[in-house]
Amino acid sequence: MRHGVCQGPEEDALGVTLSDIEGARRVIEGSVLRTPMLPAPKLSALTAAEVYVKYENLQVTNSFKDRGALVKLASLNEAERKRGVITMSAGNHGQAVAYHAARLGIPATIVMPVTTPFVKVAATRMHGAEVVLHGESVAEAQARCEQIQAKRNLVLVHPYDDPRIIAGQGTITLEVLEVVPDLDVLVFPVGGGGLIAGNAIAAHAKNPAIEVVGAEAALYPSVWNALRGEDRPIGGPTLAEGIAVKNVGKLTLPIIRELVAEIILVDEAHLERAVNAYLTLQKTMAEGAGAAGLAAMLAKPGRFTGKKVGLVLCGGNIDPRVLASIMVRELERDSRIVSFRLTIPDRPGVLGAIATRIGELGANILEVDHRRLFLDVPAKGAKLDVTIETRDGAHAEEIMAAFAADGYLPVRIEPGAAIE
Amino acid sequence: MRHGVCQGPEEDALGVTLSDIEGARRVIEGSVLRTPMLPAPKLSALTAAEVYVKYENLQVTNSFKDRGALVKLASLNEAERKRGVITMSAGNHGQAVAYHAARLGIPATIVMPVTTPFVKVAATRMHGAEVVLHGESVAEAQARCEQIQAKRNLVLVHPYDDPRIIAGQGTITLEVLEVVPDLDVLVFPVGGGGLIAGNAIAAHAKNPAIEVVGAEAALYPSVWNALRGEDRPIGGPTLAEGIAVKNVGKLTLPIIRELVAEIILVDEAHLERAVNAYLTLQKTMAEGAGAAGLAAMLAKPGRFTGKKVGLVLCGGNIDPRVLASIMVRELERDSRIVSFRLTIPDRPGVLGAIATRIGELGANILEVDHRRLFLDVPAKGAKLDVTIETRDGAHAEEIMAAFAADGYLPVRIEPGAAIE
Numbered sequence: 001m002r003h004g005v006c007q008g009p010e011e012d013a014l015g016v017t018l019s020d021i022e023g024a025r026r027v028i029e030g031s032v033l034r035t036p037m038l039p040a041p042k043l044s045a046l047t048a049a050e051v052y053v054k055y056e057n058l059q060v061t062n063s064f065k066d067r068g069a070l071v072k073l074a075s076l077n078e079a080e081r082k083r084g085v086i087t088m089s090a091g092n093h094g095q096a097v098a099y100h101a102a103r104l105g106i107p108a109t110i111v112m113p114v115t116t117p118f119v120k121v122a123a124t125r126m127h128g129a130e131v132v133l134h135g136e137s138v139a140e141a142q143a144r145c146e147q148i149q150a151k152r153n154l155v156l157v158h159p160y161d162d163p164r165i166i167a168g169q170g171t172i173t174l175e176v177l178e179v180v181p182d183l184d185v186l187v188f189p190v191g192g193g194g195l196i197a198g199n200a201i202a203a204h205a206k207n208p209a210i211e212v213v214g215a216e217a218a219l220y221p222s223v224w225n226a227l228r229g230e231d232r233p234i235g236g237p238t239l240a241e242g243i244a245v246k247n248v249g250k251l252t253l254p255i256i257r258e259l260v261a262e263i264i265l266v267d268e269a270h271l272e273r274a275v276n277a278y279l280t281l282q283k284t285m286a287e288g289a290g291a292a293g294l295a296a297m298l299a300k301p302g303r304f305t306g307k308k309v310g311l312v313l314c315g316g317n318i319d320p321r322v323l324a325s326i327m328v329r330e331l332e333r334d335s336r337i338v339s340f341r342l343t344i345p346d347r348p349g350v351l352g353a354i355a356t357r358i359g360e361l362g363a364n365i366l367e368v369d370h371r372r373l374f375l376d377v378p379a380k381g382a383k384l385d386v387t388i389e390t391r392d393g394a395h396a397e398e399i400m401a402a403f404a405a406d407g408y409l410p411v412r413i414e415p416g417a418a419i420e
Numbered sequence: 421m422r423h424g425v426c427q428g429p430e431e432d433a434l435g436v437t438l439s440d441i442e443g444a445r446r447v448i449e450g451s452v453l454r455t456p457m458l459p460a461p462k463l464s465a466l467t468a469a470e471v472y473v474k475y476e477n478l479q480v481t482n483s484f485k486d487r488g489a490l491v492k493l494a495s496l497n498e499a500e501r502k503r504g505v506i507t508m509s510a511g512n513h514g515q516a517v518a519y520h521a522a523r524l525g526i527p528a529t530i531v532m533p534v535t536t537p538f539v540k541v542a543a544t545r546m547h548g549a550e551v552v553l554h555g556e557s558v559a560e561a562q563a564r565c566e567q568i569q570a571k572r573n574l575v576l577v578h579p580y581d582d583p584r585i586i587a588g589q590g591t592i593t594l595e596v597l598e599v600v601p602d603l604d605v606l607v608f609p610v611g612g613g614g615l616i617a618g619n620a621i622a623a624h625a626k627n628p629a630i631e632v633v634g635a636e637a638a639l640y641p642s643v644w645n646a647l648r649g650e651d652r653p654i655g656g657p658t659l660a661e662g663i664a665v666k667n668v669g670k671l672t673l674p675i676i677r678e679l680v681a682e683i684i685l686v687d688e689a690h691l692e693r694a695v696n697a698y699l700t701l702q703k704t705m706a707e708g709a710g711a712a713g714l715a716a717m718l719a720k721p722g723r724f725t726g727k728k729v730g731l732v733l734c735g736g737n738i739d740p741r742v743l744a745s746i747m748v749r750e751l752e753r754d755s756r757i758v759s760f761r762l763t764i765p766d767r768p769g770v771l772g773a774i775a776t777r778i779g780e781l782g783a784n785i786l787e788v789d790h791r792r793l794f795l796d797v798p799a800k801g802a803k804l805d806v807t808i809e810t811r812d813g814a815h816a817e818e819i820m821a822a823f824a825a826d827g828y829l830p831v832r833i834e835p836g837a838a839i840e
Binding site for chain 1: 458459461475477480482538542699700702703704705736737743744750756757786809810811
């Protein structure tokens with residue numbers, strides 16, 4: 001890991017140079033959004049740092065993948081454009097290739113695992129691409145992608161291991177540094193490494209004093225393992241499916257090894273908190289991978305204290321149902337939504353009395369459930385499940401104590417617990 | 421309603437001039453974010469217009485209210501600053517006054533109805549303001565606000581009926597037109613009228629060819645009634661509580677009458693769709709009032725077809741629980757989430773068979789509910805409620821038909837219906 005070295009032959013040895021990235025920028029000018037880079041005071045307060053966010057979720061396909069995809073597609077000659085392109089992607093790269101291929105009149109085929117969410121399949125088809133659903137896993141889809149590519153003689157648009165893709169993603173840092181030139185740290189999510197590799201080259205060439213830090217999902221520590229020679233297990237369901245990559249890039253790894261100061265592993269709880277923080281504090285929608293940089297700040301707070309930090313919110317394509325459940329779980333964790341079960345005498349007016357009591361105690365009733373009145377009930381009593389909104393954990397305790405004093409035998413129901 | 425008239429004495433007659441708004445801009449420079457104004461291609465596709473969005477939800481207190489509040493506070497003399505300010509607001513104006521008063525070292529008191537959500541009370545207190553909770557309604561809180569103001573000799577910061585507030589809000593259009601000068605229409609949410617009044621003056625002075633349109637909640641048609649001499653009922657729970665205003669401003673109404681081309685009333689369904697469209701298509705969080713401009717485009721689509729339209733996403737402070745429920749309801753409406761009840765033989769292995777069948781049919785299981793197995797059940801059978809994710813309405817029908825053919829007597833459960 002190198003700092004303060006002037007640009008020289010080493011840059012060329014990495015396969016992508018600042019001049020490639022500047023060229024990429026001219027290619028995307030006018031066709032890819034120059035996204036806002038803005039101070040995020042509430043995230044600064046949350047992390048005790050000075051945080052700026054680059055909103056790549058505002059791109060047309062809602063991720064930074066527009067950049068590399070366009071640079072690669074625009075580089076094809078007439079014969080290649082006629083043959084068409086293919087890629088394997090369940091996510092943002094596929095949408096970006098489909099969108100820009102359609103714009104340039106290039107036929108595109110996107111191979112996706114059959115498990116891909118409908119929303120993503122539909123979005124990719126909407127851009128006019130041929131979608132081939134194949135395989136339960138990414139590996140199976142990839143094998144099919146290679147078959148089709150060979151058979152139809154298509155041009156492969158690799159999601160990260162391609163110098164033009166890397167150069168395209170690196171354009172982000174050129175834009176970032178024009179707005180905030182004196183950052184201390186730039187944090188990028190790491191999957192296959194295309195995003196961080198291109199941007200590490202740009203940052204290092206423009207201002208070698210800036211530390212480039214990677215945020216990798218703890219369930220997919222591919223780059224971590226490769227850099228450290230470790231063998232941590234890789235796999236499992238993650239909120240950050242956009243960076244859930246098992247194979248490190250052949251081009252990207254040497255760049256990361258050379259120019260990235262540190263890889264921080266982020267677990268699912270930090271990813272979830274980061275998605276929620278973007279939503280509730282910055283009013284913007286980040287997918288798990290898109291929030292990984294912020295998750296790294298939450299995972300290792302001392303690392304960033306007092307520093308001027310640039311975060312790239314690299315994608316916003318999160319399933320609305322997942323987002324809804326994250327928001328509700330966060331409120332439950334804060335004890336701002338609390339459920340408990342009361343044992344109540346089975347006579348008229350009790351429900352009204354309980355509702356009134358909750359109001360007096362300053363909480364709001366969200367849900368009352370007595371569908372199970374007929375189950376597990378002593379002859380003269382019934383059970384009532386109540387979900388309320390409180391100010392905080394202490395307020396929730398106070399309300400439980402009041403119902404205990406009133407003889408309702410309140411029992412707290414844990415968030416997400418099955419109630420039988 | 422006037423167009424193509426040069427700026428002249430009439431402007432002065434309206435109480436606020438372009439020069440006031442330009443002055444306001446100098447006041448807020450560096451202390452209020454110059455928010456992005458960006459093309460929104462997916463909203464353009466949705467509305468068959470060319471849509472640009474001004475992201476005022478990215479302000480520190482997540483609404484445009486920062487602008488007017490700061491302009492007013494900065495105009496106070498030393499004696500007034502020492503006495504302190506007061507306002508009545510359950511929402512964004514209160515937070516904006518609290519935040520900028522704290523920045524300027526001015527003591528601030530914010531009176532809120534006791535029904536104000538905890539999140540908003542906490543956010544206002546966090547900015548260091550004294551929060552007085554009083555009254556069930558805005559009117560009761562307002563009465564208390566006036567009492568305290570008189571008793572403590574505080575300066576009132578009115579949410580809209582003040583020339584400095586109006587001038588402050590008008591700065592939005594100066595920024596908007598520097599990015600996209602040739603808009604056909606600018607749409608602003610209308611509550612008390614401060615936002616649209618200031619911006620109508622700025623737009624008319626800068627480019628009288630631009631139509632200024634207001635979006636008012638159909639449940640709160642105060643300006644609509646005042647302009648047309650109608651007497652539509654006002655009141656009721658609305659998603660757009662930020663523009664749920666009963667009293668039109670004395671200063672704002674003449675400006676609206678003079679410079680606004682049309683008021684469009686938006687009902688709750690359009691507001692909900694607009695909030696959801698901002699979230700799922702633009703990956704940004706709009707509160708109901710913040711999405712009212714887009715709701716107006718959905719309510720009256722022909723009005724905007726093919727036009728270059730500027731929308732001001734004026735605020736993002738929506739309760740996460742409300743947002744979560746909007747997202748899920750939208751999926752249910754699209755039949756992408758469908759619930760139905762099956763009658764099943766009560767023997768081992770049936771659940772597995774049904775789950776496998778759903779998989780074969782290409783849907784995902786979200787929830788299975790057999791907590792009510794013991795109720796309302798023939799001796800030899802049971803009922804099973806299944807919630808699945810489908811591609812679309814046709815796919816949902818196909819799955820229902822398959823279960824009917826298999827003899828499970830499927831019955832669709834409507835979204836939100838109580839299941840007994």
